[in-house]
Amino acid sequence: MVDEEEIPLWEVFIRPRNGLAHRHCGSLHATDSKMALQAARDVYTRRGEGLSVWVIPSVQISASDPQDREEMFDPSDDKVYRHPNFYNIPDDVGHM
């Protein structure tokens, strides 16, 4: 098996029920999308966990690097004016 090619890795996303978004639940190996969908059904939805499955080859996902977390996400921390409680509204205006 040393020279056998590794069967590609796929990421699996499942929508538990309509109204909810698909959510990442794990990965599996499959040679094509049809096999990946069938395997995802067998591996991740044996107890009614889903109504819809997405599969995508793992190599197709571009991900941010956790080491870049600060430059990626810190800038949002200092923009307090994006939050509703930054603004002063008198109490007698009521709920807004």
Place this chain on the structure above:
Amino acid sequence: MYSQGLIGAGSENKETPEFLAAFQARIDADEKIEPNDQMPAAYRKTLIRQIGQHAHSEIVGMLPEGNWITRAPTLRRKAALLAKVQDEGGHGLYLYSAAETLGVSRKEMTEELISGRAKYSSIFNYPTQTWADIGAIGWLVDGAAIMNQVPLCRCSYGPYARAMIRVCKEESFHQRQGYEIILTLAEGSEAQKDMAQDALNRWWWPSLMMFGPPDGESPNSDQSTLWKIKRFTNDELRQKFVDATVPQALRLGLSLPDEALKWNETQERYDYGEIDWDEFWNVVKGHGPLNKERVAARKKAWDEGAWVRDAAMAHAKKVSQLNITPIAAE
């Protein structure tokens, strides 16, 4: 996940004291560690070993039970056993997928298993001689596995913890189906009751050994506890298992094969006899009743499936060259 290029397995973290202290601080603050995060090489290595062994155990664990699928006494039992064995296969796959997030490939793990280098739970090297053994495995072996796995749901490594949550949800049916089998036999004819007792006699001690060597002789325990991979010691979990299981055995009207077993009023727990650690190490080192057969069965399945994998790969390549687009998501 995920994007394999980011997995830091190949890159060397400079493991300065500051780096290690910062990592430990994240663990102490109960932060989860996720796949692409920086982590000490030893943390990664420990997890790869533990999750890999766990996955192998699930896969090899299909063999002793699979042995009885065609001989299950009723259709109800057969359907349940099939579903249970399928679950074990699924658990193996969740776990392999969690291990792969650490940079080890499925191919490497498979290779380790079928070459006999990988370890897996030694309980699966014992034979399933009668139908009652299927009951004993579900009740005791899955029961012990649940004791081990519930604390792992809070393990510091995110993908392992998430896999464990799925596994634990599914295991509870396994234990109940096993207990129901034993209960039915225990309430049956004299011969059936004897069969249940015989299975309990053979599986009890190996089940206690599933928690691993006693505290103090467990080489990886301290560091794993510090890293919150492990939440309880081997002996603590073993004691919990004994305390939970003895009353279940008594309810069956069966006796446990341990003359030293008795309720300790002051400690509010069951004291139990000496475990035969020579037997444990003997099986771990490959000399159990079925070590060779188990690995050989996995190798046979892998080798005989080679043409299917080859054909599927060839088909996928051919289709992609023809430029046939798969069904788009939504």
